[in-house]
Amino acid sequence: MTAKTDPPVQLTLPNGLRVALLHDPALVQAAAVVRVAAGGHDAPVEYPGLAHFLEHLLFLDSVAFPADQGLMAYVQRCAGQVNASTRERDSYYFFEVPVADLDGGLARLCDMLAHPRLALEAQLREREVLEAEFQARSRDTDTLCDAALAQVMQPADHPFLGFHAGHRGTLPVEQSAFQNALAGFHQRFYQAGQMLLVLASPQPLEQLRELAERHGGRLPAGAYVPQSAPPALRLPTSTGLRVEAQPGRLSLYGLLDDLPDTAGEALDFLGECLAGEEAGGLSEWLRARAGCDSLHLRVPYRYAGQAVVAVEFTVGEAGAANAGACVPAFFDWLDFFAAADWHDLRRDYDRSVAMRERVSPPLARARAWAERLGPRDGDVEGGGVSESGLLALRAILMQLCRRQRVELLTVAAVSSMPAGRGFPVKTVQAPLLPNVQEQCGPWRLPPANPFLSLPGASSGPQMAIPEAFLWKECNPPFPGQAAVFLRWRFPEQPADDELHHALAAALQPVVRAARQAAVEVRFDGQGDDWVLSLYGLASPQPTVLDAALKCLSAPSADAWARGIQRRDTERRRAAGELLIRRLLNELADAFETPTETDAIDAGNWQAALARCWRTARWGGLALGYAGADRQRLEQVLSQVPGEPSRAAAQALAPEVRYRWRDAAIPAGECGLLLFCPLPDARAETEAAWRLLGRCLEPAFYRRLRSELQLGYAIFSGFRSVGRLRGLLFAVQSPDATAEQILSHIETFLDDQAAVLAALEVTALREMSVDLADRLSRFPSLRAAADWHWQAHLGKTSVDHLEHLCRALRTLDRSTLLAHYQALREAQGGWRVLANAAPVDSRWQ
Structure with missing residues (x-):
């Protein structure tokens, strides 16, 4: 039960691409991750956000695949997962799909990385998406707290203390100098020597190797370009900060340096031990004595042997009154932990990592290995804590026990001006919290799980x-x-x-x-x-x-x-x-x-x-x-x-056709969910509505996000909501009102009638059969369990799934259009949840 999964087979292609192949016959899906050794801190300082901006642009047109045939649309049609992330010194691109679709996904991923079109019109549209993301992140507590550290840490030009997210004002796409910088950044870093490709799949290693060589081999050849080393990050003296953000959180920030490559596994282990809720642990003591509801370790920055760690306490409305007891208790526990014998704790942790890895889906497995490996890294071990990881842990504890720190407390209001062109953090320096003289402990390591x-x-x-x-x-x-x-x-x-x-x-x-x-x-x-x-x-x-x-x-x-x-x-x-x-x-x-x-x-x-x-x-x-x-x-x-009980759950039908609930959430933006439940529980109805969801999803995203630029949190699809199933349309916009959002959705639905009517019979049949095939093989145990549970709650027949797949395989266009009309007529009801009042009298 505790055996670790095998590590990946590693190779390097002639063009310089490093490849890691994870073969596990127990997997039912396949995943790919590309890690690029270039992130936000590697972009030109005069254009903050350029790396993040490029990440967005790569998902648009590429030479071989226009947007409607690109990776995003392809994975959506496969009912898979796709995303990307730009970090400080790395960028990640990843997807998970059924095994048969790995080939097509990998072809699109490699083409978009190597040959993006970067059209100016697309850049102008995508810049507005980054602006919306910036506005949303400007209200995020983690983001504001990390940005506030620029007030007290040195040197000012350290990349961690800078702004790298980007917004409308930092991305002058109309200027030729910016276009040269964008193209130069892509050419310098988006080449094979700067990349790692990880594949995880049940396919034999020979097949995975062939896929990697065929698609990864088309990436531009190159050698690893060393990334600039940052200066040493310093905190001249321990200090306090007050930050205007969601109140009730205390963060103790500490600096670490001269760390080995295994510091990541050491910090993971420390975070697990720190958050333990067993009797005699820090979390249990803080909850009982300081009103602290949660405690966890976060690592906002780690690169080249440096790290910034944040130990975060949820102290509630009492704020500073509770926080004063947290600081001495934390350092007292830290002294205890540094002197303890970790043998049994480490054994249980290694066993836990092995067990969790066994049930991890392929994407999680591939991403975990992409984190451990990279173009600039040597060989590393798998999960758990290695001997070198224990040495790293001792170095970390020694530095944290020096008690050099920033005590950052979030409060409701701060009388200061926001920072400059970066995130609008409002912060003031404050004295360190007064220590509450209280007996801490006695501490105990947790018993065996x-x-x-x-x-x-x-x-x-x-x-x-x-x-x-x-x-x-x-x-x-x-x-x-x-x-x-x-x-x-x-x-x-x-x-x-x-x-x-x-x-x-x-x-x-x-x-x-x-x-x-x-x-x-x-x-x-x-x-x-x-x-x-x-x-x-x-x-x-x-x-x-x-x-x-x-x-x-x-x-x-x-x-x-x-x-x-x-x-x-x-x-x-x-x-x-x-x-x-x-x-x-x-x-x-x-x-x-x-x-x-x-x-x-x-x-x-x-x-x-x-x-x-x-x-x-x-x-x-x-x-x-x-x-x-x-x-x-x-x-x-x-x-x-x-x-x-002998009584099964009853499927609920809406009493009113058009229902609206105002969530009464104050926000600077408008969010709206339109949920359209199925009008009945027949398999034929669900089959048609699921196919409608498949047809509408990419078009909805393209129309409302790319063309209308309503915002970046936009999606649709067939969903289960409580005991009901149906179609969900979701939009969050920084500018549009609820009335405008709903109008855009209804206009979109009106326009799609002609698109659906023009669907070729062959294309419709292919989509129907493909959807039936995917429903007949669940991508994960969680997906299978949720399906059967929702079917149980909805009081469907025992063989509902079989009937559903059969209905999909025989679905014709006239039946699809009839059900589309039922959707437009709200025959199952329309339900809107928004942070706004109803827009007209039809809503109750």
Whole structure:
């Protein structure tokens, strides 16, 4: 169960491209990652954001593939994933697709990297997208806090202290000097010697090698161009900062230097140990004594042996009053940890890394290796902490224990002018926080994680599994992986939302320990229901579920207070999220009818919880379980609180055709979600609407993002929202109003009628068959589990997927157009969630 996956096979092509090939027959998808050794800090200083701008431009037209045939459109048609990221000294381009589509994806990726067209008209459009991104990032807490360090760190010309994101004012695309700089940057760095290609796939190594040689070999030949080394970053003295941002966060920034290449794995290990919530750990002490709800380590910068680390504490509304206790406690724990014996901790960590790697999808695997390898790097080991990583950890701890730091506290308002042409951070220097003289500790290293051990044989009586709990096979199978869902309904008295927060808080130690064992645990509120979900490695899941059920049945006495604290923290965190993400998180519950519950407080919550469990009715679903794992799960199911239910969930139909909810989220931008549920649950209807989603997705993105330039957070597609399925259209715009956004969406839908009517029969048949083929093979265990769970909630037939695929393969154009008309007529209802009031009288 803990064996590591094999490291990649490495080779170098004649043109200088380094290649890493990951072959794993258990994978069901394929992925590619290209890492370019050039990032934001390598761009000309007179044009901040040029590297980020080039990343955007590469996804547009290339010599061999125009935009509608390029990588973005290709991967969308494959129902895959595609993205890119420009970092300080590297840029990453990556995608995941079905195995048969890796060839076409790799051809497009290499062509766009080597031969972009860089048309001026496209640059003008894309500059507006970067401007919208800049405006959104200007409200991001991490971004503002990191930018504030320029006030106190030296030298001023260190690239970490500069501005590199780019916006309209730093990208003068109309000037020939800028065009020369853009072309020169691309020619200098976007060549084979500066790149690493990582492929992860179940295909044999010989096939992967042939793909890499055929497509990667077309990249321009070259040798690695050494990147400039930055000057030493200095912090003359410890100091405090106040930054105007989402209040309630304390960040301790420290500088590290002379670090070996293995510093990354050492920092990962330190972050894992720091965030542990076990008794005797720093997180547990801070939560109880300083009102700190969360603690984690972030690394904003690491390059050439230098690093900036941030230890971040969520201190809540009390702010400085709580923060004063965090600083001495952190350094006291750090002294303890530096002197401790890490042998058992390291053993468990290495085992955890190996387990998590086993269930990682190909893209995550490929990206992890792309992080470890690169044109400028030597050979490195796989996951876990190597011996050299332990030496790096000791060097890191020695430097952090010097206590040279920046204490940065976010506050609601700061009386200062924003910074210059970079991010508009408002900050002032302040004294260090006064130390709260309080006894810290006693500290203890966490005990062994029981979920990491091999499970014992099933023992004890097996319960008769109720009809409300279903067993599903996974086809194709994901060896060693499984999922389980449990849902509780409360027919007599709906459960209070605060109880859900209390139970979620009580579950956190189980959630974290399970994550180390490659099991994801979720506890969600869906309307008035509670849903517990487990995904990942099958063998630890029965033990994890048993521990989770014990927490839910008899939570700790402090769970109520922790739940309230957790609720408040989540609200503050949500307030700092991208607007469109906040709307997506609220969509499933936005149209639920609110129910009244009895008042519950700290004095009666345990009695109220007991009443809930007495009246609860539960059902569920397990996917991928077999043999001994199934036997152990059956035994655990006898511990589920409540009584089994025979009533399946009812699919909800909207009572009103046009419904609008104002999310009442104040923001400088407008976000709007239009969700159009299916008008019925027939497989034929879902088949047509899924195909509509496939047809509309690239056209919607192209029209509203590229042509109308409404913003950069724009997407559409077929989605599940709560118990419903349908088409979702999402737009966040810095300039357009809700009325304008909705008008653009409706105009787009009107215009697409002619496009759909003109679809050639052959093209329609190819798309339908391709979509049916993709639905019949899930890309991941998580996707398969979510599908079957949503189908269960929607009360579809057992063979719904088979009927759906058959309907897709026989779908004709007249049927598609009839369902498109049903979409336009809102036969299943239209639901809008926006941070704006309804735009006209048809919306209720």
